[in-house]
Amino acid sequence: MLELYHHGSSACAAKVRFALAEKGLDWTGHYVDLLKGEQFDPAFLAINPKAVVPVLVHDGEIILESTVICEYLEEAFPETPRLYPESPLARTKVRLWTKAVDEELHPACSALTYVLSHRHAILRNGAGSFDDFLKGAGPDGRAARELKWRWIQEGLDAPGVADKIRLYDGYLHKMEAALEKSDWLAGGAFTMADVALAPYLNRLAMLQCHGMWRDGRLPCVEDWFARIRARATFEPAFFKWMPADLIENMRANGARSWPAVKDLLGI
Ligand SMILES: N[C@@H](CCC(=O)N[C@@H](CS)C(=O)NCC(=O)O)C(=O)O
Numbered sequence: 001m002l003e004l005y006h007h008g009s010s011a012c013a014a015k016v017r018f019a020l021a022e023k024g025l026d027w028t029g030h031y032v033d034l035l036k037g038e039q040f041d042p043a044f045l046a047i048n049p050k051a052v053v054p055v056l057v058h059d060g061e062i063i064l065e066s067t068v069i070c071e072y073l074e075e076a077f078p079e080t081p082r083l084y085p086e087s088p089l090a091r092t093k094v095r096l097w098t099k100a101v102d103e104e105l106h107p108a109c110s111a112l113t114y115v116l117s118h119r120h121a122i123l124r125n126g127a128g129s130f131d132d133f134l135k136g137a138g139p140d141g142r143a144a145r146e147l148k149w150r151w152i153q154e155g156l157d158a159p160g161v162a163d164k165i166r167l168y169d170g171y172l173h174k175m176e177a178a179l180e181k182s183d184w185l186a187g188g189a190f191t192m193a194d195v196a197l198a199p200y201l202n203r204l205a206m207l208q209c210h211g212m213w214r215d216g217r218l219p220c221v222e223d224w225f226a227r228i229r230a231r232a233t234f235e236p237a238f239f240k241w242m243p244a245d246l247i248e249n250m251r252a253n254g255a256r257s258w259p260a261v262k263d264l265l266g267i
Helices: 011-023 042-047 066-076 088-125 130-134 138-157 161-181 192-206 219-229 234-238 244-265
Strands: 002-006 028-031 055-058 061-064
Touching: 002 011, 011 066, 011 088, 011 192, 011 234, 055 066, 061 066, 066 088, 066 192, 088 138, 088 161, 088 192, 088 244, 130 138, 138 161, 138 244, 161 192, 161 219, 161 244, 192 219, 192 234, 192 244
Parallel strands: 002 028
Antiparallel strands: 002 055, 055 061
16 A cells, blocks of 8 residues: 655646656545644654655655655556656656755745745744744754744745845756656656656646746747646546635735745846
């Protein structure tokens, strides 16, 4: 049995749900509400001491890290549709994208999501004290939690945030360059590279930041995302798990923040 610990607004979890859907694999979900701090529940920390989703449990075995999970699914279920090419050289192209997502795009996405949207919800509910906010993070998670506190308090003015948004935009330009040469990010076929990037475009779309690629700015990215959204797996992987109030919060907060993002990027 496949069990997934996940959350509606987690890009990493959406990536795994998209991979599971593309592979036609059934799974059972355990919803960990990150905005309510459920990632710090002792029962979840026993599964992942890093207090992050997604986590896959396969027949009782715990598998961490979204990219590792997707690679595991590919190897453990070889009879399902392949998301990595056969040739080792072609695989390197896919892995360069998944590595970039893990190392650069995902941290940029966390900052962007917090400053454009989640901070408003957290401030509205009362962020509590700094010490309360750090509770449960554990020694390993302290620095990340401290940074998050600054995102919540200072928004776009928090240290490093503007650079992270520029880096995010830089990845859209890298995608455009790749998609000018081929239909999909790593060549002529849909692969794990497309699965891995899709949640990050969807995040921008949900936050009403489509202007980063629309209106002729990045036409190949626009076309790619339309083809991603048209896949039968997109809706169930991305929206089935999103609570309506979270969708609406992200839409409204994102729309409010878009003018500042537009200015920052000189669009
Ligand atoms: N490298 C990890 C990153 C996981 C991660 O950052 N997950 C986020 C959601 S996308 C999370 O659970 N954050 C917890 C929090 O916001 O406190 C992976 O790829 O699985």
